[in-house]
Amino acid sequence: MRKEKQVRLAEKRSVFEALVAEHEAALLRYVARILHDADLAQDVVQNALVKLFRRWRDVVKPGVNIGNWLYRVAHNEAVDCIRKRQRRQLLHFKQGVERQTLEHREHNPLFRENHAREKVQAALEALDMRERQVVLLKIYEEKSYREISDITGLSSGNVGYILHHAIKKMAARLSDAEKQAKDIEYHEKQSET
Amino acid sequence: MKNKAKHNVTMKKCEDIQKSLLAYMTRELGKAPSELVSRHLRKCKACQAEAAEVRATLKLLRQESRAEPHWPSRLSDEHRRRIAWTMDHPALDWLCARHAAVSILVALLVVLAVLGLAWRAARVRQDIRVQETVYPITIGRPPFHTNHTDPVPENPAPEDVSAPEATP
Structure with missing residues:
Protein backbone atom coordinates (compact mmCIF):
# COMPACT_ATOMS: atom_id res chain seq x y z
CA MET A 1 0.00 0.00 0.00
CA PHE A 93 6.17 58.74 -2.73
CA LYS A 94 5.48 57.53 -6.24
CA GLN A 95 5.81 60.89 -7.93
CA GLY A 96 9.34 61.48 -6.72
CA VAL A 97 10.52 58.08 -7.88
CA GLU A 98 8.87 58.47 -11.30
CA ARG A 99 10.40 61.89 -11.85
CA GLN A 100 13.84 60.47 -11.12
CA THR A 101 13.40 57.60 -13.61
CA LEU A 102 12.13 59.96 -16.31
CA GLU A 103 15.11 62.28 -15.85
CA HIS A 104 17.39 59.27 -15.97
CA ARG A 105 15.74 58.10 -19.23
CA GLU A 106 16.10 61.45 -20.97
CA HIS A 107 19.80 61.63 -20.22
CA ASN A 108 20.31 58.07 -21.32
CA PRO A 109 21.53 57.86 -24.98
CA LEU A 110 20.02 54.40 -25.31
CA PHE A 111 16.60 55.94 -24.71
CA ARG A 112 16.70 57.92 -27.96
CA GLU A 113 17.89 54.88 -29.92
CA ASN A 114 15.04 52.81 -28.59
CA HIS A 115 12.49 55.55 -29.08
CA ALA A 116 10.33 53.53 -31.49
CA ARG A 117 10.27 50.63 -29.04
CA GLU A 118 9.43 52.98 -26.21
CA LYS A 119 6.52 54.38 -28.19
CA VAL A 120 5.10 50.92 -28.78
CA GLN A 121 5.65 50.07 -25.13
CA ALA A 122 3.89 53.27 -24.05
CA ALA A 123 0.96 52.52 -26.36
CA LEU A 124 0.78 49.02 -24.91
CA GLU A 125 0.93 50.36 -21.36
CA ALA A 126 -1.91 52.76 -22.10
CA LEU A 127 -4.27 49.83 -22.69
CA ASP A 128 -6.26 48.46 -19.82
CA MET A 129 -5.22 45.15 -18.32
CA ARG A 130 -7.70 43.01 -20.24
CA GLU A 131 -6.78 44.58 -23.59
CA ARG A 132 -3.09 44.23 -22.87
CA GLN A 133 -3.56 40.59 -21.93
CA VAL A 134 -5.37 39.84 -25.18
CA VAL A 135 -2.80 41.73 -27.29
CA LEU A 136 0.11 39.95 -25.58
CA LEU A 137 -1.49 36.57 -26.06
CA LYS A 138 -2.37 37.19 -29.69
CA ILE A 139 0.59 39.12 -31.05
CA TYR A 140 3.44 38.10 -28.77
CA GLU A 141 2.44 34.58 -27.79
CA GLU A 142 0.69 33.89 -31.11
CA LYS A 143 -2.28 32.16 -29.51
CA SER A 144 -5.45 31.52 -31.46
CA TYR A 145 -8.75 33.18 -30.55
CA ARG A 146 -9.94 29.86 -29.12
CA GLU A 147 -6.88 29.53 -26.89
CA ILE A 148 -7.22 33.13 -25.74
CA SER A 149 -10.86 32.47 -25.02
CA ASP A 150 -9.88 29.46 -22.91
CA ILE A 151 -7.25 31.44 -21.00
CA THR A 152 -9.31 34.55 -20.37
CA GLY A 153 -12.75 33.02 -20.04
CA LEU A 154 -14.09 35.38 -22.73
CA SER A 155 -15.99 34.23 -25.78
CA SER A 156 -14.13 34.14 -29.12
CA GLY A 157 -16.30 36.98 -30.42
CA ASN A 158 -15.46 39.06 -27.40
CA VAL A 159 -11.74 38.37 -27.87
CA GLY A 160 -12.00 39.66 -31.45
CA TYR A 161 -13.91 42.75 -30.30
CA ILE A 162 -11.38 43.57 -27.56
CA LEU A 163 -8.45 43.04 -29.92
CA HIS A 164 -10.00 45.27 -32.57
CA HIS A 165 -10.49 48.11 -30.08
CA ALA A 166 -7.06 47.63 -28.54
CA ILE A 167 -5.34 47.83 -31.93
CA LYS A 168 -7.39 50.91 -32.84
CA LYS A 169 -6.37 52.59 -29.60
CA MET A 170 -2.73 51.72 -30.13
CA ALA A 171 -2.81 52.95 -33.73
CA ALA A 172 -4.29 56.28 -32.62
CA ARG A 173 -1.73 56.66 -29.86
CA LEU A 174 1.16 55.76 -32.13
CA SER A 175 0.08 58.23 -34.80
CA ASP A 176 -0.25 60.94 -32.12
CA ALA A 177 3.25 60.17 -30.90
CA GLU A 178 4.51 60.31 -34.49
CA LYS A 179 2.92 63.72 -35.01
CA GLN A 180 4.40 65.01 -31.76
CA ALA A 181 7.86 63.74 -32.73
CA LYS A 182 7.57 65.46 -36.11
CA ASP A 183 6.48 68.73 -34.48
CA ILE A 184 9.41 68.61 -32.08
CA GLU A 185 11.81 67.92 -34.95
CA TYR A 186 10.35 70.80 -36.93
CA HIS A 187 10.66 73.23 -34.00
CA GLU A 188 14.21 72.08 -33.32
CA LYS A 189 15.17 72.71 -36.94
CA GLN A 190 13.56 76.13 -36.92
CA SER A 191 15.32 77.14 -33.72
CA GLU A 192 18.65 76.00 -35.24
CA THR A 193 18.12 78.13 -38.37
CA MET B 1 -27.08 27.74 -45.29
CA LYS B 2 -29.29 30.44 -43.83
CA ASN B 3 -26.49 31.53 -41.52
CA LYS B 4 -24.10 31.78 -44.39
CA ALA B 5 -26.47 34.01 -46.32
CA LYS B 6 -26.98 36.20 -43.29
CA HIS B 7 -23.23 36.39 -42.79
CA ASN B 8 -22.77 37.51 -46.39
CA VAL B 9 -25.32 40.27 -45.99
CA THR B 10 -23.85 41.61 -42.75
CA MET B 11 -20.24 41.33 -43.88
CA LYS B 12 -20.90 43.71 -46.74
CA LYS B 13 -20.99 46.69 -44.42
CA CYS B 14 -17.71 48.56 -44.11
CA GLU B 15 -18.03 48.69 -40.34
CA ASP B 16 -18.18 44.91 -40.10
CA ILE B 17 -15.32 44.52 -42.53
CA GLN B 18 -13.20 46.90 -40.47
CA LYS B 19 -14.03 45.04 -37.27
CA SER B 20 -12.86 41.78 -38.77
CA LEU B 21 -9.65 43.17 -40.30
CA LEU B 22 -7.44 42.01 -37.47
CA ALA B 23 -8.95 38.53 -37.55
CA TYR B 24 -8.42 38.54 -41.32
CA MET B 25 -4.77 39.57 -40.97
CA THR B 26 -4.04 37.04 -38.25
CA ARG B 27 -5.80 34.27 -40.20
CA GLU B 28 -8.58 33.79 -37.70
CA LEU B 29 -11.37 34.17 -40.24
CA GLY B 30 -12.70 31.19 -42.12
CA LYS B 31 -12.13 30.77 -45.84
CA ALA B 32 -15.42 32.26 -47.02
CA PRO B 33 -15.34 35.40 -44.81
CA SER B 34 -11.67 35.93 -45.71
CA GLU B 35 -12.57 35.95 -49.38
CA LEU B 36 -15.36 38.43 -48.69
CA VAL B 37 -12.99 40.74 -46.86
CA SER B 38 -10.31 40.58 -49.54
CA ARG B 39 -12.91 41.21 -52.26
CA HIS B 40 -14.25 44.19 -50.31
CA LEU B 41 -10.77 45.56 -49.68
CA ARG B 42 -10.03 45.59 -53.39
CA LYS B 43 -12.77 48.11 -54.05
CA CYS B 44 -13.24 50.12 -50.83
CA LYS B 45 -10.77 52.97 -50.21
CA ALA B 46 -11.89 53.65 -46.63
CA CYS B 47 -11.39 50.03 -45.64
CA GLN B 48 -8.03 49.99 -47.43
CA ALA B 49 -6.89 52.94 -45.30
CA GLU B 50 -8.13 51.22 -42.17
CA ALA B 51 -6.36 47.99 -43.16
CA ALA B 52 -3.11 49.91 -43.75
CA GLU B 53 -3.33 51.39 -40.26
CA VAL B 54 -3.98 48.02 -38.64
CA ARG B 55 -1.17 46.42 -40.66
CA ALA B 56 1.28 49.15 -39.63
CA THR B 57 0.38 48.74 -35.95
CA LEU B 58 0.72 44.97 -36.17
CA LYS B 59 4.09 45.36 -37.87
CA LEU B 60 5.33 47.69 -35.12
CA LEU B 61 4.12 45.30 -32.44
CA ARG B 62 5.80 42.33 -34.10
CA GLN B 63 9.04 44.27 -34.50
CA GLU B 64 8.86 45.21 -30.85
CA SER B 65 8.28 41.61 -29.82
CA ARG B 66 11.37 40.51 -31.75
CA ALA B 67 13.55 43.33 -30.41
CA GLU B 68 12.66 42.56 -26.83
CA PRO B 69 15.35 41.81 -24.27
CA HIS B 70 15.96 38.13 -23.72
CA TRP B 71 13.88 37.19 -20.77
CA PRO B 72 15.19 34.21 -18.78
CA SER B 73 13.88 30.97 -20.20
CA ARG B 74 14.45 28.92 -17.05
CA LEU B 75 13.42 29.30 -13.45
CA SER B 76 16.32 30.06 -11.13
CA ASP B 77 17.68 27.32 -8.85
CA GLU B 78 16.19 29.07 -5.84
CA HIS B 79 12.72 29.03 -7.34
CA ARG B 80 13.15 25.39 -8.36
CA ARG B 81 14.11 24.54 -4.79
CA ARG B 82 10.91 26.19 -3.54
CA ILE B 83 8.83 24.07 -5.92
CA ALA B 84 10.72 20.94 -4.89
CA TRP B 85 10.03 21.78 -1.22
CA THR B 86 6.32 21.90 -2.04
CA MET B 87 6.55 18.46 -3.59
CA ASP B 88 8.51 17.02 -0.65
CA HIS B 89 6.44 18.55 2.16
CA PRO B 90 2.81 18.58 1.06
CA ALA B 91 1.45 18.81 4.63
CA LEU B 92 3.61 21.81 5.55
CA ASP B 93 2.83 23.38 2.20
CA TRP B 94 -0.88 22.89 2.90
CA LEU B 95 -0.45 24.80 6.15
CA CYS B 96 1.61 27.52 4.46
CA ALA B 97 -0.99 27.92 1.73
CA ARG B 98 -3.65 28.49 4.36
CA HIS B 99 -1.48 30.44 6.74
CA ALA B 100 -4.07 33.17 7.28
CA ALA B 101 -6.82 30.70 8.21
CA VAL B 102 -4.42 28.63 10.33
CA SER B 103 -3.19 31.76 12.16
CA ILE B 104 -6.76 32.84 12.90
CA LEU B 105 -7.63 29.35 14.14
CA VAL B 106 -4.57 29.18 16.40
CA ALA B 107 -5.30 32.66 17.76
CA LEU B 108 -8.90 31.63 18.47
CA LEU B 109 -7.75 28.47 20.24
CA VAL B 110 -5.31 30.46 22.39
CA VAL B 111 -8.04 32.97 23.29
CA LEU B 112 -10.44 30.14 24.15
CA ALA B 113 -7.79 28.41 26.26
CA VAL B 114 -7.03 31.61 28.17
CA LEU B 115 -10.73 32.32 28.71
CA GLY B 116 -11.26 28.73 29.89
CA LEU B 117 -8.41 28.97 32.36
CA ALA B 118 -9.66 32.32 33.65
CA TRP B 119 -13.18 30.90 34.09
CA ARG B 120 -11.82 27.86 35.95
CA ALA B 121 -9.72 30.05 38.23
CA ALA B 122 -12.77 32.23 38.95
CA ARG B 123 -14.81 29.13 39.82
CA VAL B 124 -12.16 27.85 42.23
CA ARG B 125 -11.86 31.27 43.86
CA GLN B 126 -15.64 31.45 44.24
CA ASP B 127 -15.76 28.00 45.85
CA ILE B 128 -13.13 29.00 48.37
CA ARG B 129 -15.04 32.19 49.17
CA VAL B 130 -18.27 30.25 49.76
CA GLN B 131 -16.53 27.81 52.04
CA GLU B 132 -14.92 30.66 53.96
CA THR B 133 -18.26 32.40 54.55
CA VAL B 134 -20.06 29.25 55.69
CA TYR B 135 -17.22 27.90 57.76
CA PRO B 136 -14.90 30.72 58.68
CA ILE B 137 -11.51 29.42 59.60
CA THR B 138 -10.67 30.19 63.21
CA ILE B 139 -7.50 29.39 65.09
CA GLY B 140 -7.70 26.51 67.52
CA ARG B 141 -10.82 25.07 66.07
CA PRO B 142 -11.11 22.55 63.28
CA PRO B 143 -12.36 24.27 60.16
CA PHE B 144 -15.03 21.82 59.28
CA HIS B 145 -17.56 19.91 61.33
CA THR B 146 -19.00 16.62 60.45
CA ASN B 147 -22.38 17.62 61.75
CA HIS B 148 -24.04 20.88 60.84
CA THR B 149 -25.85 21.17 64.22
CA ASP B 150 -24.02 22.57 67.21
CA PRO B 151 -22.27 19.92 69.30
CA VAL B 152 -24.19 18.67 72.24
CA PRO B 153 -22.30 18.89 75.56
CA GLU B 154 -21.57 15.56 77.19
CA ASN B 155 -22.99 16.51 80.63
CA PRO B 156 -25.75 18.86 80.04
CA ALA B 157 -26.55 21.20 82.92
CA PRO B 158 -29.59 20.17 84.87
CA GLU B 159 -32.60 22.03 83.83
CA ASP B 160 -33.66 24.70 86.17
CA VAL B 161 -36.94 23.30 87.14
CA SER B 162 -38.58 25.57 89.66
CA ALA B 163 -40.94 24.10 92.22
CA PRO B 164 -44.50 24.58 91.37
CA GLU B 165 -46.08 27.29 93.27
CA ALA B 166 -48.13 26.11 96.14
CA THR B 167 -51.66 26.49 95.47
CA PRO B 168 -53.79 27.70 98.23
Missing part, protein backbone atom coordinates in the same frame (compact mmCIF):
# COMPACT_ATOMS: atom_id res chain seq x y z
CA ARG A 2 2.74 2.38 1.02
CA LYS A 3 4.86 1.34 -1.91
CA GLU A 4 1.97 2.01 -4.27
CA LYS A 5 1.58 5.50 -2.86
CA GLN A 6 5.29 6.16 -3.27
CA VAL A 7 5.18 4.99 -6.88
CA ARG A 8 2.19 7.23 -7.58
CA LEU A 9 3.96 10.20 -5.99
CA ALA A 10 7.08 9.56 -8.05
CA GLU A 11 4.98 9.41 -11.22
CA LYS A 12 3.22 12.64 -10.32
CA ARG A 13 6.55 14.26 -9.68
CA SER A 14 8.01 13.22 -13.00
CA VAL A 15 4.90 14.42 -14.88
CA PHE A 16 5.04 17.70 -12.99
CA GLU A 17 8.71 18.19 -13.83
CA ALA A 18 7.97 17.52 -17.50
CA LEU A 19 5.18 20.13 -17.38
CA VAL A 20 7.51 22.66 -15.76
CA ALA A 21 10.12 22.06 -18.46
CA GLU A 22 7.47 22.45 -21.15
CA HIS A 23 5.83 25.65 -19.97
CA GLU A 24 8.34 27.60 -17.86
CA ALA A 25 9.98 29.52 -20.73
CA ALA A 26 6.70 30.69 -22.29
CA LEU A 27 5.26 31.62 -18.89
CA LEU A 28 8.38 33.53 -17.86
CA ARG A 29 8.33 35.49 -21.11
CA TYR A 30 4.63 36.26 -20.84
CA VAL A 31 4.76 37.38 -17.20
CA ALA A 32 7.96 39.37 -17.72
CA ARG A 33 6.20 41.26 -20.53
CA ILE A 34 3.36 42.13 -18.20
CA LEU A 35 5.55 43.13 -15.27
CA HIS A 36 8.69 44.36 -17.11
CA ASP A 37 10.66 42.66 -14.38
CA ALA A 38 12.45 39.34 -14.83
CA ASP A 39 12.93 38.67 -11.09
CA LEU A 40 9.30 39.27 -10.23
CA ALA A 41 8.32 37.11 -13.20
CA GLN A 42 10.28 34.24 -11.65
CA ASP A 43 8.32 34.60 -8.40
CA VAL A 44 5.01 34.74 -10.23
CA VAL A 45 5.75 31.69 -12.38
CA GLN A 46 6.96 29.77 -9.34
CA ASN A 47 3.67 30.55 -7.57
CA ALA A 48 1.67 29.45 -10.61
CA LEU A 49 3.57 26.15 -10.77
CA VAL A 50 3.17 25.56 -7.03
CA LYS A 51 -0.56 26.14 -7.48
CA LEU A 52 -0.59 23.57 -10.25
CA PHE A 53 0.98 21.02 -7.90
CA ARG A 54 -1.49 21.86 -5.13
CA ARG A 55 -4.53 21.61 -7.38
CA TRP A 56 -3.25 18.62 -9.31
CA ARG A 57 -6.48 16.62 -9.20
CA ASP A 58 -8.60 19.54 -10.47
CA VAL A 59 -6.25 20.48 -13.28
CA VAL A 60 -4.53 17.37 -14.56
CA LYS A 61 -7.47 15.57 -16.09
CA PRO A 62 -8.81 15.07 -19.58
CA GLY A 63 -10.44 18.12 -21.10
CA VAL A 64 -8.26 20.64 -19.28
CA ASN A 65 -5.49 22.35 -21.22
CA ILE A 66 -2.76 22.70 -18.60
CA GLY A 67 -0.84 25.29 -20.60
CA ASN A 68 -3.89 27.57 -20.81
CA TRP A 69 -4.66 26.98 -17.13
CA LEU A 70 -1.10 28.01 -16.26
CA TYR A 71 -1.37 31.15 -18.40
CA ARG A 72 -4.58 32.08 -16.58
CA VAL A 73 -3.13 31.52 -13.11
CA ALA A 74 0.13 33.29 -13.98
CA HIS A 75 -1.81 36.27 -15.35
CA ASN A 76 -3.89 36.54 -12.18
CA GLU A 77 -0.75 36.30 -10.05
CA ALA A 78 0.90 39.00 -12.17
CA VAL A 79 -2.11 41.29 -11.76
CA ASP A 80 -1.95 40.76 -7.98
CA CYS A 81 1.73 41.55 -8.11
CA ILE A 82 1.07 44.81 -10.01
CA ARG A 83 -1.55 45.83 -7.47
CA LYS A 84 0.82 45.17 -4.59
CA ARG A 85 3.57 47.09 -6.37
CA GLN A 86 1.25 50.03 -6.98
CA ARG A 87 0.30 50.12 -3.31
CA ARG A 88 3.96 50.03 -2.33
CA GLN A 89 4.82 52.77 -4.81
CA LEU A 90 2.12 54.97 -3.35
CA LEU A 91 3.68 54.47 0.03
CA HIS A 92 7.12 55.38 -1.27
